[in-house]
Each structure stands twice: as C-alpha cells, then as structure tokens.
Amino acid sequence: MLKVNFLCFVLILFFQLSHAQFKIKSISPTVDQQDSFNIQIIKTLGEFLETQNPKFWLESDFKRFKSPYYEIIGIESGKLGDKFYQPSLMEIIPTHEEDKRIVKLAFIGYNKDTKSNLIKAIYNMIAVKNGDKIFFSKYIDYATRNWKIKNEDNITYHISPSKNYSLEEVEKQKTDIKLLSEFFDTERFPIFYYSTVSPEEVFKLKGFDYHPMMFADKSGGFAEDYNIVISGNNSEYYTHEIVHLYTSKLFPKIDPFFDEGIATYFGGSGKFGYQWQTVKLKKFLTENPDFDAFEHLDVYERLYFEKEAPIPYVVSAVLCEMIISKFGKEKLFSVFKNGNSVEECLKTFNLSKNNINSELRKFLKV
Structure with missing residues (x-):
C-alpha cells in the first residue's frame, strides 16, 4: 500500500x-x-x-x-x-x-x-x-489474498495478518446472532466478516490508500450489501453492524435514525455496549438540562459526549427500548417497514416535540 x-x-x-x-x-x-x-x-x-x-x-x-x-x-x-x-x-x-x-x-x-x-x-x-x-x-479480494479464513457456523471470518483471532469473541458473536434471529423471528443467514485492526485498514479493504474518514475514528466499520461486515474494531465481535444486515433484509425502508438505534440497542456503538452508553446519556442529560432531542434526530450528526457516546445513536436506542417496553416489538417493526420520516414514526408512539424530552428523561429516570 x-x-x-x-x-x-x-x-x-x-x-x-x-x-x-x-x-x-x-x-x-x-x-x-x-x-x-x-x-x-x-x-x-x-x-x-x-x-x-x-x-x-x-x-x-x-x-x-x-x-x-x-x-x-x-x-x-x-x-x-x-x-x-x-x-x-x-x-x-x-x-x-x-x-x-x-x-x-x-x-x-x-x-x-x-x-x-x-x-x-x-x-x-x-x-x-x-x-x-x-x-x-473490487480491490478487496486482492487485498485479502493472504488472509486466513475461518468458518464458524454461519460466519466466514477473513482475518487480517495484523491481528490475533479470538475464539472467545467468536462464541460471543454466535450467541448474539442466535438472539437476533429469535428477536427478528428469522433464520440465520451466511455472514462474511472481515476482521481488521482499525478503520484505516477497513478503508484499505474498500480500495482506499487515502480517504479523509479513514483517520477520523479509532474504531468502526461497515455493514455492506449481501451480508458483508468489515470491522475495524480489532475484534471478531461486532453485533452493531450485524444488526444492520438483519434490518436491511427485513426492513429495506427503515429510517436511518431507527436503523442505528436498534443496532445500538443490541450492539452498542464503537467499543462500548448499550448499557455503558445509557449511563453516559443519563450523565449528558443531567449536565445539559436544556438539550432537545427533537432537534437532534439526524443520526449522522457528529455529536459525542466524552468523545465516545454518540448522542443521536443512544437517544434512538433508548427510544427503541422504550417503544418495545410500551408497545411491543411488532409495533416497532411496523414503523421500520413503512419508511416514514422520523417525526411521523414518533407520532405512532404518541411522541412529539412537546413531550419527547420529558418521556425520554422519565424512562431513563433522569
């Protein structure tokens, strides 16, 4: 390179x-x-x-x-x-x-x-x-021509020479896939998982010697069409992106806000799980009492708390949990399917600019 x-x-x-x-x-x-x-x-x-x-x-x-x-x-x-x-x-x-x-x-x-x-x-x-x-x-086959390949149940791992293969993380990933298949009520499907050590290596697999985003974060990756995950987390475990494989199959019209929310609910974001993220969100809301979640429904807004908690992702994840607890997952799935805007979807659950912040804080007990 x-x-x-x-x-x-x-x-x-x-x-x-x-x-x-x-x-x-x-x-x-x-x-x-x-x-x-x-x-x-x-x-x-x-x-x-x-x-x-x-x-x-x-x-x-x-x-x-x-x-x-x-x-x-x-x-x-x-x-x-x-x-x-x-x-x-x-x-x-x-x-x-x-x-x-x-x-x-x-x-x-x-x-x-x-x-x-x-x-x-x-x-x-x-x-x-x-x-x-x-x-x-595409460049990816040439870039991985000397990588090790490991087959684990429905996952084919392509392992970067720069990292060590973790059977513990593999087992953790298989457990989560079983959970996701039960939650979404669908059969497991083949997953092609490229395991790298960093976002820089991820972008190299995608063909880039240079791209401005390859140095922007210390972790991350992509869920690609046809069941491909490219992980830059130095891990064989990346449930967040695997959730996107399920949603792309089952809910092709899902709004990005909810897509990232349900992925964060199951897989956290970056190196940290959902529970860790909710603790940070509660702290953020406590320190920022005037924060208006309705003004931050763009899930791609780069709004972070303490450099690790992506606020729009975590807000969406908490809303998904709240909706599941109050209305059931099938009601949430119906919103995923319809392709409406975030604002229209929130109306389905009696949420609006007038009450979303109070409901969010009440659910989190802030």
Missing part, C-alpha cells in the same frame, strides 16, 4: 498531461502508455469514469457485492462544486497474475481562490483482461 506521503508527488502530476477525450484529468508519467495492456486499461477506464456503466465491471462482482463501485459514485462532488474532484491516473501496477493489474486513481481538485490542489481520495481497483476486453473489479 502507498502511504499518504506519496500525495506530494500526485499534486505535481496533476496538470502534466490532459486527456480531454476521456474523463481522466491527467496520467502520471510513471504509467507506461506504450504497453498494450495499459493502453486498453486507460481507454476502458476513461469510458467507465465518463459513464459509470456497469458493463465495464465484472459481472461476478455484482453477484457478491451488489454495488461494487458505490464508494466512488459521487466522489467528484464537494463543497466547491459537483465536479470539483477530477480523477487522475497515478499508476497501473502488475500483480502476480498476468491478466490482472492494479489501477490507482487520485481524485484531485484545483481551488482557484487559494491556488492550491486539494485531494479527496486515492482509490484502487483491479483491471482484469478477459479475451480482448478489460473489466474492473
């Missing part, structure tokens, strides 16, 4: 060679443009970036990942414009297989006001030669 100190080199390359006929802003002189394989890759890459047509991607990727290149859809947009970050081809790197090469892209924009180049991401994908055509593929 290339490190961020390579970015200075990228910035120098930015305006060296323009390819106006394709949607490639520049190509590094390190790319051998006389090589026939590379010529095909550059042509196909330009056409793919211009259209984002799935015909340029391996069909097998769609069967495993559903949306294999979703990470770069819209990546060119930013506060400085919809097409501010333009793709530059950094390198085409040979692999141990003759028909596959790594394609390394940088997404860079030029700020005319500050006269400076800004980089948003460096992204890798695999170019595969199939007959006389080039197809692209």
